Amino acid sequence: MAEFDRQLKDHGSTIYGRGGRWIGLRVDYTLLLLILLLMVTGLIILYSASGQQFAYVKRQATFMVVGLIAMLIVAQVPPRFLERWAFLLYGGGLVLLVGVIFFGSGAKGAQRWLDLGSFRFQPSELLKIGVPLMLASYLGKRVLPPGFGHVMSALMMIVVPAMMIGMQPDLGTALLIFAAGSFVLFLSGLRKSYMFGALLVALTSAPLFWFYLLRDYQKLRILTLLDPQSDKLGAGWNIIQSTTAIGSGGFTGKGWLQGTQSQLDFLPESHTDFIIAVLAEEYGFVGVVLLLVLYLATIFRGVFISLRAQSMFGRLLAGSITLTFFVYIFVNLGMVSGMLPVVGVPLPMVSYGGTAIVTLLLGFGMLMAIGTEEKRMGL
Template structure:
């Protein structure tokens, strides 16, 4: 009987060899979907940047670095990652403290560390990966569903970096990091009484955030979300122009390079946070639906990898990374369309930017590692 494509026949001992993609530790479906989005990003970014090939080339370089990092990370076994997590968490927290002490300030926020002559990086991006890994590391070594004391330890693991990032301030990254940690708790089988208790604390917690944590510009974003027309030439400008771009695209769009909101500079940040408004104007509802379909396939593949993971650490980590990617998509599209306040979250794998893109691709590398380092050799 002829073997299936990509699957090697049994060897002389009756054991089935691994397919080529598992030997290379690359998931072909996930890689294909990422490359599709890379192509889409190039087309949309060229239009959103007013036909700047220099920006497209820089994003291509970011993709090349990210893909190389993704394949490199995929070679490491999950057990090796798990072994180095405690020092990785402590180093990440130390870097966040260092940002507050000697970080570089830009646009009213202190979020970067500059090493003269070498690199400028954002430590909070590292924590986007370290956080779900840390929660998965802690819970994976304990019985599930987690007991109250284990829940408290996990909340402390989440709270420390969240507070440090809030002080930068960076509300969007704070929400993503907190979500990535909380997803690990939920996937571990968090008891319903804890979930219901958290829901009851939402209202007083939101009030405390409003009065004691949020900065003035963050409060203004919430007020603008509730009524953008109250300041159409100021705080409400971004949302009004974004909704105008999305609505003017109709079903099939105006055509590539034919968008008016972005090319006439009505739409700010069209190449970063609001890039989906450019896509919606030029490719319409059909273009947005196709993009969402690709995102849905990536999320489905991540959940498939989560389901087939063989260890508690791998299951919790894969599920957290996949659900956090969903939050990326949901929050960006929600804020651009006026359904959520603007919190500065880029559209994953499409928006221009290096650090966030590379972080996402490294996360996909972890998913590939989890999937391809399973025990494959089985008796015939």
């Protein structure tokens, strides 16, 4: 704990500047602006997607405010502090995951939640940040590119929670966590031979994966992707309706609140995972491209912050957070448009759902912390 206090004090001096004078919060204003733009866009579409229920918008906005505050708080935490104590978050997350196995409650056949009285909590969300944080902290200290032993340790750190989450089952989150960890490994300069090796292992274990690890409904989702018409009213329904919504939007869309697929309830999950179909229907191709431009700008800002980071830990974490952010977007837009199987990945900042927003904003908070870190003297 002494170490803890010392580091905080160290950092404190930078906040208050020489002589302890207030010089303001550490905020990346470019990133903040982009996030706010995304939030506003999200709320406008959510209003339409929720069947014009303002209650949804209010709830989502509340989460956004909570998330923004959390982001600003995290932004003030010095990256060195994060690096030092990453294992606590990661380890805590793992313990809670085990807790879910024994004490968890579930919805729709999946056990993902920890019930804490009136508050329900998904430990897997914690690990979305915990895993890249842990890996960045672990690999950041190593001589890069990492050696075989370190790569294997890092892999274990990724695979253990990813497997546990995948078996909840929550394939979407498992994939995101796997991706976030892998990005750290990749960005840390993982040797090409290891990458090819991993690819080989992945390919050979694919059948194993299919026959032993995937549940029937997960297989069905993948099969449905190949031929949505095969199960028109079941698993295929979502994809048929979402592609119909997207396609019927055309170039400029049907107009806000005018999407027939969205407003007449043909589109399932329209305010959560499938919300991009609402945007695509009502704002058309133009709307989709503009949203992607906004996302791309956010990603570029993230990449820029990572390149400017003061430590390898900062670079790896910022890079992983940014690339994972993109994975969200890619998987979500891909699955809703029928390019990828349906895995529960929300559209960041737009889909309805409090936990996801807060987790994302915590990640952005870390980005800001990394982006505003002063030069580390003497290193």
